[in-house]
Amino acid sequence: MRKPAEPVRRRSYGPDADRALNLWVALARCAASVGRLSARDIQRYGLTPAQFAVLEALHHKGPMPLCSIGEKLLVTSGNITYVADQLERTGWLKRQRSTEDRRVIIARLTARGAALMERHFPDHAECMARVARTLSAREQADLARLLKKWGKASRPQG
Numbered sequence: 001m002r003k004p005a006e007p008v009r010r011r012s013y014g015p016d017a018d019r020a021l022n023l024w025v026a027l028a029r030c031a032a033s034v035g036r037l038s039a040r041d042i043q044r045y046g047l048t049p050a051q052f053a054v055l056e057a058l059h060h061k062g063p064m065p066l067c068s069i070g071e072k073l074l075v076t077s078g079n080i081t082y083v084a085d086q087l088e089r090t091g092w093l094k095r096q097r098s099t100e101d102r103r104v105i106i107a108r109l110t111a112r113g114a115a116l117m118e119r120h121f122p123d124h125a126e127c128m129a130r131v132a133r134t135l136s137a138r139e140q141a142d143l144a145r146l147l148k149k150w151g152k153a154s155r156p157q158g
Contacts, residue, residue, distance in 0.1 A: 041127040059117040063108035
């Protein structure tokens with residue numbers, strides 16, 4: 001016969017730490033849920049989230065060095081190179097060396113890639129707007145401001 005499990009005692013690390021830990025868990029769970037929703041939506045277009053993110057950056061910012069895209073998306077240069085390889089093979093992205101600095105590779109959307117984003121990005125934006133409508137416009141603005149504040153304060157110093 002199995003012995004009944006003992007109830008798990010909730011440990012406290014003090015009110016400030018407990019509140020911070022609960023906040024982090026809530027943020028991580030929310031980001032995971034919204035991320036899954038976004039990934040499912042992006043999959044409808046035959047893209048991975050990483051491919052979509054690169055195309056979106058180029059769609060909204062114009063041609064950029066691959067290293068800048070990696071910094072913007074917080075991914076490694078190796079991952080950006082791999083994604084750029086995939087996007088170039090499909091004809092959605094073109095890479096060329098910078099004329100000012102031959103070490104720099106500039107990525108730009110092809111006409112086909114631009115057409116893909118023109119066609120699909122508005123639908124994706126609406127998908128994200130639908131899920132964000134759980135919060136009022138004011139709550140969305142406040143949350144964005146607070147997350148930026150928290151993110152800036154969390155960056156490593158130096």
